[in-house]
Amino acid sequence: MPELRKDPILGRWIIISKERGKRPTDFIVVKPATKGGFCPLCPGNENTTPPEILSYGRSDPTPNKPGWSLRVVPNKFPALVIEGELDKQGEGLYDKMNGIGAHEVIVETPNHDETFTHLPHDRMIQTFWAYRDRLVDLGRDPRFRYVMIFKNFGRAAGASLEHSHSQLVALPILPRMIVSELDGSLSYYKYKERCVFCDIIRQELNQNIRVVCENDLFITITPYAPRAPFEMWILPKKHSCSYISMDDVGFQMLTKIFSESLRRLDKCIPDVPYNFVLHTSPLRSQPLEHFHWHFEIMPKLTMIAGFEWGAGFYINPTPPEDAANFLKEAEI
């Protein structure tokens, strides 16, 4: 059983995933992402993944067969396990609980060679539907407080399989990133009685020097204080704390701007590895006036990041105004 453990100084929870247990020698050979060879996410290999949780696009409703256009399956090597009690306990001054949670893989396309960036809109939108459907479903489990949804693209960004996919981790705790954002945005709200994200959007539209692209419902900006070159945030223009409250037009407009933003990035730095993470309100949260859901896209330009990883202090060689300019002018 994996364990969730809390750092007693910072209050940061981490997962100790013993099932993946690594001996020192396991770290010596670094395996590349599968290139060619067998792919467990390809159609025809459905029996090599755990049974599917959700699929779209089938004409024949039989699960775990080809014919799907998107498929959600449990991670074969989950960081957390779905069955069991949380069993919170102390160990002297330390705090821990059982590593209960869900760890799922969203297979975004049946075609091994398609990248998320270049999916047609009617295909890409399914991924955003799947995020909502899984958020709604996992939100019914009272053990879970948050669902972290993210994508690793490219080996340097942590992808261990080449076939286009994203992941979700349902957690019985709130990850530190969300706690910090909730706290920070609440401080601002208490002081100003406005949502800090809404204020950012207003100022960005006004200044128009960090806007990458926009449509009726969404805006993509390079944030004022980005950790990495070409970092982008995609935010709904109208205040909303929760991803799952989005309507049909919202999904269409999100797909449109997401696709455009990634294609602009890819044009500037072809095939750049990246991570994106959905930031949304905790499960079953009341509507929050101070928090605003959004996506953060972080290109991974390895040689740039250094001690940042250990120290949480970032040096960014590309002003976001320059990045926005390059992105805006990219011919897509």
Added chain:
Amino acid sequence: MPELRKDPILGRWIIISKERGKRPTDFIVVKPATKGGFCPLCPGNENTTPPEILSYGRSDPTPNKPGWSLRVVPNKFPALVIEGELDKQGEGLYDKMNGIGAHEVIVETPNHDETFTHLPHDRMIQTFWAYRDRLVDLGRDPRFRYVMIFKNFGRAAGASLEHSHSQLVALPILPRMIVSELDGSLSYYKYKERCVFCDIIRQELNQNIRVVCENDLFITITPYAPRAPFEMWILPKKHSCSYISMDDVGFQMLTKIFSESLRRLDKCIPDVPYNFVLHTSPLRSQPLEHFHWHFEIMPKLTMIAGFEWGAGFYINPTPPEDAANFLKEAEI
């Protein structure tokens, strides 16, 4: 002039280093750390670095000539600049100031092929002296609030030069990592009236399952909730908030345990890239009952880290008890 900018939600400061300004195409070719070829840190090439700030070991006191055993020079491509006023200002809802600070390189040995891990103790100790001497000197500049001291070893950990060196960055703000530790340890102190680090040391000595090694004055542990496999913390056993208060015996004992810890790590995972960061109290701080200086050593096992970078949530496949065991049993 570089700029310090604050994220309006998280309060995190980042450096925008325009002088290093990168166009998208600059990211495409990833340069390896200098292997062979010209090394600006080697003796005989002193004129290719900015003039030295400090050196040890010279018989002839003329600076910027060979004969040194350790040398501190300004970074040739500094992230911050030493001359100027802070000039704090707002930009709508955003906060910024001039990128005033120091960025220095500590060249730990004249021998290009020596690694820090395998330096003899009488050589390694000089690095720890240099950290103190620079902390004391930079602490006199009222513009600075913190000096971040860190080492990147190996390309995957961000080292762009092969020759053994560490770096320091003097900052006019407190980095988020230190703010979080100060806040977290103060909460604990308010509740318990004890230093959380002192309590950790007591419990670790008592449980003896995460202790890697110890001597009269220091202890190395794998922390209870580590972000990365084989993460290690080195702490003084006796409460002390500030690195610069260490005495002569302290420096000797620190060198001994640091050397032993790194050699144990190297034995487990040969040549593993790593970062270490000194965590000490802010410059000119009063003695703090709740904060305890220490080093954190983070091996960089690239394929393990994934979305952690973007989301601040860590999955660690190696329980620290296992890591401590491997480290303890390594024959050095």
